[in-house]
Amino acid sequence: MDEFSFAQKQRLAYIDFKLYFTGMVTRSEIVSHFELGLAAATRDLKFYKDNAPENMAYDNVEKKYFITTQFKPIFKHDARRTLIKLANNISDGFDSIGDTSFPIESPSPLNVPDIDIIAKLSQAIINHKPISVIYTSLSSGSGARGLVPHSIVDNGLRWHLRAYDRKSKSFRDFVLTRITKVTILAQTSPPEEDKLEDHQWMxxxxxxxxxxxxxxxxxxxxxxxxxxxxxxxxxxxxxxxxxxxxxxxxxxxxxxxxxxxxxxxxxxxxxxxxxxxxxxxxxxxxxxx
Incomplete structure (x- = not known):
């Protein structure tokens, strides 16, 4: 990555971020986000592919690059900062704030969710996919759960997932740090599992x-x-x-x-x-x- 300029690294980090947390990226998104020409965006996608050939695959029908099962991020994505970015629709990819040190302190977090868990949940929500998770609850311990997630929420003390729980047949909250495995399922959900049916949320x-x-x-x-x-x-x-x-x-x-x-x-x-x-x-x- 040292051979790239700062501006190029920004664009490559954006591609990395989009793949990791949405599961896809398009040439037009890069053009729009960075106000580039089509040729420049094509070069950036080629540079990314050259550096991480197993990270994405192009779909000729949908005209999109999709994340692969071999994906490994080439940039570091901090869990706390990423959650804040997702909450505020920021997708710059970079976690660094530069060389300036600001005189601001925030409370030390007692729990930080796993970045890979955040990525899988974000992909599932954006693409409207149900998931299978391993979840540990205070009442029943560890076990598999079938969920249909629709939102990641900061309740002020910790982050949790709002989802339809197929076990209890109700919408519930699941603490992110208690989720240890996420598998995105290739299926669609019936209407009763949709966010619009979560009356407490709506x-x-x-x-x-x-x-x-x-x-x-x-x-x-x-x-x-x-x-x-x-x-x-x-x-x-x-x-x-x-x-x-x-x-x-x-x-x-x-x-x-x-x-x-x-x-x-x-x-x-x-x-x-x-x-x-x-x-x-x-x-x-x-x-x-």
């Missing part, structure tokens, strides 16, 4: 969050923290994600704002909005009526 829940009426002495500080307007923060969140958000921010969800302690600085004013939402066992103070 339903948006409006949350009205205010400074805690009992635990906060100076509510103006909390209003400034969260950019509240007229003393309230309004957030629309997927029903499937509501419990995670409320737990992450320690939002008191009890009927009478009864939770005490300095960690409870926020209160959910419209508790009734949670009716019918799942995963609320983790919402602080919430009691099912």
């Amino acid at each position: 339903r948006m829940v409006p949350l009205q969050i205010i400074p805690h009426p009992n635990n906060v002495k100076h509510p103006t500080a909390i209003k400034l923290d969260f950019g509240m307007e007229k003393g309230m923060l309004e957030v629309n969140v997927r029903a499937a994600m509501a419990g995670y958000l409320l737990r992450r921010w320690n939002v008191d969800c009890s009927e009478s704002a009864s939770l005490s302690g300095p960690e409870y600085q926020l209160y959910l004013q419209n508790i009734q909005t949670l009716y019918g939402a799942e995963n609320l066992a983790i919402a602080p103070g919430y009691q099912h009526s």
Whole structure:
């Protein structure tokens, strides 16, 4: 790779990224992404093929290069940065931020998913394919699962997969770090396994969050923290994600704002909005009526 210019390496990294995380790349994508001519994009694909001949195969019918089973990335893809890229539709391929060191610290992650697992899941979701996984749960240990994934989600503490679970015949969350093997299946899924049938995912829940009426002495500080307007923060969140958000921010969800302690600085004013939402066992103070 040393013989290539920085700009060429960027384009080769883009090809590597597209193959790894979407399973395919086209000449027109390279032309559009880098504002190149067709001949230049063709050269880049040839350079990539010369450096990694087993990584991709061209399909004359679809006019696309597809990932092969022998694929091995020629660039390093950091798991945490890749998840952020995927969440923000960034596909530059490079993980380096250059020579500048920025004075910013982020919390140290306690768990980092495997990059190969992320790649297989991303490919399956983008290409609408079901998967077979080896998954280890707290209740039943390790075993094979048939899943139809539709989203990778950051719940604030860890990453998980939202998927239709063929074992329980329901849509559920699966922690990424507990998935140890992914096999993409060459089959189509019936309509009942489609994301549109995941009602908890499709339903948006409006949350009205205010400074805690009992635990906060100076509510103006909390209003400034969260950019509240007229003393309230309004957030629309997927029903499937509501419990995670409320737990992450320690939002008191009890009927009478009864939770005490300095960690409870926020209160959910419209508790009734949670009716019918799942995963609320983790919402602080919430009691099912």
